[in-house]
Amino acid sequence: MSEIxxxxxxxxxxxxxxxxxxxxxxxxxxxxxxxxxxxxxxxVDASLxxxxxxxxxxxxxxxxxxxQVNKLVPxxxxxxxTAEGPHLERxxxxxxxxxxxxxxxxxxxxxxIFNAKVADTTTGSFVFSLTGKxxxxxxxxxxxxxxxxTEIARSGVVGIARGAKAL
Amino acid sequence: xxxxxxxxxxxxxxxxxxQGVDVVFGYPGGAVLPIYDELFKQNQLRHILVRHxxxxxxxxxxxxxxxxxxxxxxxxxxxxxxxxxxxLTDALMDSVPIVCLTGQVPTHxxxxxxxxxxxxxxxxxxxxxxxxxxxxxxxxxKTLHEAFYVARSGRPGPVVVDIPKDIQFATCPYSxxxxxxxxxxxxxxxxDAGKIAKAVDMIAKAKRPVIYGGGGIINSGPKAVxxxxxxxxxTGAPTxxxxxxxxxxxxxxQRYLGMVGMHGTYEANMAMHDCDLMICVGARFDDRVxxxxxxxxxxxxxxxxxxxxxxINKNIAVDLGIVGDVASVLEDLLKVWKAEQKTTDKxxxxxxxxxxxxxxERDCLKFATNKKVIKPQEAIKRLYELTLDREVFITTEVGxxxxxAAQHFRFEKPNHWMTSGGLxxxxxxxxxxxxxxxxxxDALVVDIAGEASTxxxxxxxxxxxxxxxxxxxxxxxxxxxxxxxxxxxxxxxxRYSESYSNALPDFVxxxxxxxxxxxxxxxxxxxxxxxxxMIAHDGPVVVDIAVDPKENCFPMIPSGAAHNDMLFGPDDExxxxxxxxxMVLV
Numbered sequence: 001m002s003e004i005x006x007x008x009x010x011x012x013x014x015x016x017x018x019x020x021x022x023x024x025x026x027x028x029x030x031x032x033x034x035x036x037x038x039x040x041x042x043x044v045d046a047s048l049x050x051x052x053x054x055x056x057x058x059x060x061x062x063x064x065x066x067x068q069v070n071k072l073v074p075x076x077x078x079x080x081x082t083a084e085g086p087h088l089e090r091x092x093x094x095x096x097x098x099x100x101x102x103x104x105x106x107x108x109x110x111x112x113i114f115n116a117k118v119a120d121t122t123t124g125s126f127v128f129s130l131t132g133k134x135x136x137x138x139x140x141x142x143x144x145x146x147x148x149x150t151e152i153a154r155s156g157v158v159g160i161a162r163g164a165k166a167l
Numbered sequence: 168x169x170x171x172x173x174x175x176x177x178x179x180x181x182x183x184x185x186q187g188v189d190v191v192f193g194y195p196g197g198a199v200l201p202i203y204d205e206l207f208k209q210n211q212l213r214h215i216l217v218r219h220x221x222x223x224x225x226x227x228x229x230x231x232x233x234x235x236x237x238x239x240x241x242x243x244x245x246x247x248x249x250x251x252x253x254x255l256t257d258a259l260m261d262s263v264p265i266v267c268l269t270g271q272v273p274t275h276x277x278x279x280x281x282x283x284x285x286x287x288x289x290x291x292x293x294x295x296x297x298x299x300x301x302x303x304x305x306x307x308x309k310t311l312h313e314a315f316y317v318a319r320s321g322r323p324g325p326v327v328v329d330i331p332k333d334i335q336f337a338t339c340p341y342s343x344x345x346x347x348x349x350x351x352x353x354x355x356x357x358x359d360a361g362k363i364a365k366a367v368d369m370i371a372k373a374k375r376p377v378i379y380g381g382g383g384i385i386n387s388g389p390k391a392v393x394x395x396x397x398x399x400x401x402t403g404a405p406t407x408x409x410x411x412x413x414x415x416x417x418x419x420x421q422r423y424l425g426m427v428g429m430h431g432t433y434e435a436n437m438a439m440h441d442c443d444l445m446i447c448v449g450a451r452f453d454d455r456v457x458x459x460x461x462x463x464x465x466x467x468x469x470x471x472x473x474x475x476x477x478x479i480n481k482n483i484a485v486d487l488g489i490v491g492d493v494a495s496v497l498e499d500l501l502k503v504w505k506a507e508q509k510t511t512d513k514x515x516x517x518x519x520x521x522x523x524x525x526x527x528e529r530d531c532l533k534f535a536t537n538k539k540v541i542k543p544q545e546a547i548k549r550l551y552e553l554t555l556d557r558e559v560f561i562t563t564e565v566g567x568x569x570x571x572a573a574q575h576f577r578f579e580k581p582n583h584w585m586t587s588g589g590l591x592x593x594x595x596x597x598x599x600x601x602x603x604x605x606x607x608x609d610a611l612v613v614d615i616a617g618e619a620s621t622x623x624x625x626x627x628x629x630x631x632x633x634x635x636x637x638x639x640x641x642x643x644x645x646x647x648x649x650x651x652x653x654x655x656x657x658x659x660x661x662r663y664s665e666s667y668s669n670a671l672p673d674f675v676x677x678x679x680x681x682x683x684x685x686x687x688x689x690x691x692x693x694x695x696x697x698x699x700x701m702i703a704h705d706g707p708v709v710v711d712i713a714v715d716p717k718e719n720c721f722p723m724i725p726s727g728a729a730h731n732d733m734l735f736g737p738d739d740e741x742x743x744x745x746x747x748x749x750m751v752l753v
Contacts, residue, residue, distance in 0.1 A: 014351065017300075022292060029293050060480060067477040073297040073317060073352045 002058035006035070007082040008089060008159040009066065012167060014074035015041045015049040022072055023051060032065050033057060036091070036134075036156040048076065052158045054134075077167065086162040092155045093137045098125045099148030107147045114140050175307050175335040176201040179268065182311040184211055185344050188239050190230065190605055191215070192223040196243020197283060198270025201335035215605060215634060218626035220247050222598035224254020224325075225624070228263045229602030232585045233560055235388065237318050238602065240267040245283030248329075249290065253592060255325045256294040260589025261411060262386055264323035266314050267295075273333035274302055287329045296324030297352075304337040316347040321354025322475040323386055354474060358491030358499060366446075366470050366487055367503045373444035374515035375467075375522075376404040379427060379456075382411030382588070383449020383473060384493050385581040391494035392581050395448060396420070398497050401504060402446075402511055405523050407435035409450050410573055411588045418577035424523070425532070428456040429724045430570040433531035433733060436724065438523055440464050440731035447471045449493045452483045453589070454752075462729030472496050531722050531735060532574050541691050543568060543643045543714040547575045547615060550641060553698050559611045560603045562586065564596035564620030567649035567720045572615045594623030597640060601627055604636040611639070611702060618644040618711075619668050628681040631707040639701050640709045642674060645716040653719045658726075658745050678709035689713040726752040 013019050020039055027034050035054040042050045055065055062080070070078045081087040095116075097107045104126070111118065111128050114136065120127035130140055134157055144150050173181065179202050183191065190213045195203045206214050217223040220242045227238025238258075242251050248269040258265045272281040288300045297317050299310050307330070314326045370376060378399060384391050392415055399406045399422050406416055407427040416423055425432035427439055439445065439456075445467045450456070452471075457463045460482060469485040471478070472493060479488035489496055503509075534544045547568070561576055562585040563569040569586060578584050585603060587595040600614040621642055631638050651666040675685030684704050688697035694712070701708045719740075722733040727749020734740055 018288060018292070021289070025292055060484065064477060064481055067479075071475070071477055073349075076351050 002060065004056050004058060005062060005082075006054065006056045007062050007080055008087070008157060009053045009055065009069070010079045010081055010159060010167070011051040011053065011069055012076040013049050013051060014076070015043075015047055016074055019049070019074045020051075022074065023053075023069060026068055026072065027055070027065075030068065032061070038156040038158050052156070054157050079161070079167065081159045081161055084161060087159055088162060089133055089157050089159045090131060091134055091137055091157045092129065092131045093141070094119065094127055094129055094153045095141060095144055096120075096125060096127045096151040097144050097148050098150075100124050103147040107144060110140070110143050116140065172338045173341055174201070175304060175330065175337050175339045176205040178308050178339045178341050179311065179330070179335070180205050180209060180212055181341060182308055183239060186312070186315045187236070189213060191239045191241050192217055192226045192230070192602065193241030194220050194223060194243065194247060196247050196270060198244035198247075198272060198332050199241060199268075199335070201332065202241065202268070202270070214241070215601070215630065217598065217601075217630050219624065220250035221254050221594065222601070222624050222627040222630065224251050224258065224265065224267065225592070225595050225598035226602035226605070226627070226630075227265050227267075228254065228258055228261075228595075229562055229585050229599030230606045231263050231265060231602075233582050233603045234606040235582060236606075237264040237266055237315055240265060242267070243270045243283065244272055244287065245285045247283075248287040249285060252290065252294055255291060255327065257587055257590040257592045257595065258325035259294055259296060261587065262323050262382060263325070264318040265325040266318050267325060267327045269327055269329050270335075271300070271329045271331040274331045275333070277331065287327065291327045294325075295327050298327035298329065300329040301331065301334050304334050304339040307334060307339045308341050312342075312344045313347055313349065315344070316349060317352060320352070322383075355476075355490050356474075356492045356495050358472070358489045358496035360499070362487060362489045363496065363499050364503055366489065367500060367507065367509055369444055369468060369470060369487065370402055370446065371509040371511060374512055375441065375443045375519040376402060376446065376511070376516065377438045377442040377444070378402070378404050378406040378446045378448065379409070379439060379450055380406060380412045380415050380448045381409040381450025384412060384415040387449065387474070387493040389581075391449075391492070391497065394494055394497040394501065397501060398448075401501060403516060404446070404511070405434075405438050405520065407431070407439065409453070409456060409588075410586060412450060413573060413584045414578035414581040417579040419579060424527075426573050428453075429458075430574065430720055430722065431456075432574075433529050433722055433735070434523055434526035436722075436730050436733060437526045440729070441522070442467045445469045447473075447485070448497070449473060451478045452481070454482070456730070457482060458724045458728055458730035458732070464730075536691070538691055540715045541688065541694055541712060543645065543718055544571050544575055545691070546641075546643060546694060546712045546714060547571050549694055550613065550615070550698055551576045553695065554611060554613070554702065557611055558607075559583065559613060560585070560607060562596045562599040562603060562612070562614045564614070564616040565591045565593045565650075566617045566620060567645075567653065567718075568615055568617045568643040570650075570720045571643070576615070593617075593620040595620075597621060597624050597638075598627045598630075600638040600640070601630050601636055604631075604638050605634070612637075613639045613641050616640055616642045617649060618642050618646065618671055618674070619648045621674075625677070628678070628683055628707065628709070632682045635706070637704070637706050637708075639707070641701070642709065642711050643714055644671075644674070644711050645714050645718070646671065647716055650720070656719070657740055658750060674709050674711040678707075683707040683709055685709050685711070687711045687713070725749060
């Protein structure tokens with residue numbers, strides 16, 4: 001059995017109505033996994049958008065996913081950031097922790113360690129804002145969960161290749 | 168040259184004419200009245216009125232497949248568009264170039280649940296190659312020309328253009344087809360030179376090569392078919408074709424092994440399994456061909472030539488994938504072969520042919536005839552033999568008769584065989600025959616059909632009558648949904664659940680009610696005369712051939728089995744039960 005790999009794929013697309021539905025429909029129609037998906041316009045005239053999709057599958061499935069996305073008519077380019085070399089991944093998370101007393105104080109200390117900012121506070125809760133690699137976010141969330149009731153809003157992963165070459 | 172301002176409907180007509188379209192298959196409705204009004208005022212573009220929008224798309228498919236042109240459909244909004252969905256999905260699965268224009272409610276009503284409104288672009292997104300909703304009158308002409316470009320470029324497919332009614336009335340600028348320089352969709356035509364050189368090398372060294380050709384050859388065009396035949400001759404390799412590829416190599420060619428796959432010939436499937444090099448040209452390793460994936464041709468290296476990069480390494484990992492148009496890649500390959508003065512390993516290939524000929528001797532397609540009841544294979548074989556003297560186009564419905572037609576009707580040329588392969592749509596054959604006849608008014612067009620399939624789009628007989636299309640509906644009537652019954656016999660203990668064709672109409676009377684001729688044969692002695700009468704009649708004919716209801720289609724690779732593990736007859740059925748894994752496969 002082939003190993004399941006996690007890949008981050010950047011896709012440049014025409015910024016036209018329905019293009020997001022097209023890509024998402026392709027994934028759901030063929031049973032491909034979407035771990036996270038972000039999209040926004042990136043060119044000066046807003047004619048181009050960039051999607052960052054985190055997906056997982058065997059190497060043969062990953063190749064299929066890239067080829068299938070590339071085949072869609074409004075797609076300009078498909079880049080597998082995981083395969084193409086060193087790259088950065090970031091996401092932002094807003095984490096509400098409802099706790100009091102010792103747990104509340106502990107959550108603030110841990111937030112300090114992670115460099116999370118306090119975006120909201122009451123005597124019985126905090127909302128932390130944390131930016132960083134997905135693994136860092138996940139670790140912080142795990143710790144917060146053990147301290148009280150949590151509500152989590154994550155933005156999804158954006159990625160970009162390291163170095164001087166720009167798409 | 169100053170031109171009068173045109174409205175959207177006029178732009179539609181002009182765009183179609185400038186794209187070389189001469190016939191449109193359609194059905195009117197409120198949302199397309201402006202276009203129908205303009206159609207009425209002119210007589211260059213011919214409109215064929217079908218009786219169900221599904222029929223319009225299948226007719227356009229038959230037309231496209233038999234002529235090589237893009238098939239064009241015009242339907243209204245709401246139910247018009249949703250009725251077309253089956254046909255569009257069929258065209259997508261079989262890579263048929265179609266442009267389907269759908270009417271839509273006015274732009275300011277979209278999303279309001281208006282009368283006959285539906286989210287056409289949402290519904291057709293997964294079942295078309297691409298679709299457009301024209302919200303801006305300035306973009307109408309450009310969008311139409313782009314739609315034709317997308318439909319016919321790369322791997323052909325269906326494209327929907329949804330045109331709101333207010334756009335059809337609005338004043339629109341016109342621009343001609345020009346040369347669409349699409350900014351993103353530019354399929355690769357020329358194959359990688361390094362990979363082609365490697366392929367030449369692999370072919371020269373192969374000891375047991377087999378060529379596996381598919382519908383992509385025919386889609387690429389007549390030049391590809393010519394080059395493919397040359398390629399087969401040059402390598403002298405045993406060659407098999409898929410259901411969609413029949414006719415890409417003349418059936419009379421001595422290297423042709425017959426069709427490959429679930430109901431393919433013994434020699435074709437065995438050669439595919441035992442080869443050491445499989446050269447796949449314009450085919451897609453479909454599950455009907457591969458059987459169990461982990462037992463598919465385990466000892467061979469595979470080369471895959473395809474214009475669609477997603478086809479390569481989708482089901483089967485290949486050793487050398489070459490993305491490109493079949494004609495272009497084969498031309499380059501043959502050039503390199505000639506330049507390097509390559510030959511195949513003649514001794515090894517001769518020995519391989521001995522093995523293959525040994526398999527041929529099994530004569531796996533033979534069947535027993537009898538004097539009391541017509542065998543379905545006999546009916547199709549006689550139809551083939553009695554039409555050898557003329558150009559004949561065959562469409563089929565779906566099921567056992569389709570497989571028997573693929574086995575016993577031999578094609579020397581491409582574009583004469585129209586069948587629903589990927590989607591397997593019952594109800595395809597009759598409307599497709601309408602489309603084929605329109606593309607070839609003087610030819611004999613026969614729809615080899617089952618009685619259950621014929622009931623699905625029987626209304627299209629009226630279309631044939633209206634336009635005086637002398638199509639022949641050749642019904643292999645076994646009073647069952649034959650293929651379903653065969654599977655129920657094999658896998659479900661003979662429980663024929665809902666597969667009996669109950670309450671069948673008298674097809675002769677039904678034909679006459681439509682205004683066509685009806686013929687019937689119930690005994691073997693009547694078969695030849697009925698076929699001859701069918702051919703001789705100058706007009707549409709429905710022929711009801713009563714055949715043995717219990718005949719099953721062999722050879723058969725049962726689902727879940729390896730592709731060299733075939734059943735050859737009823738006695739084999741009892742011996743080999745289907746595995747649990749096999750049961751769940753279609």
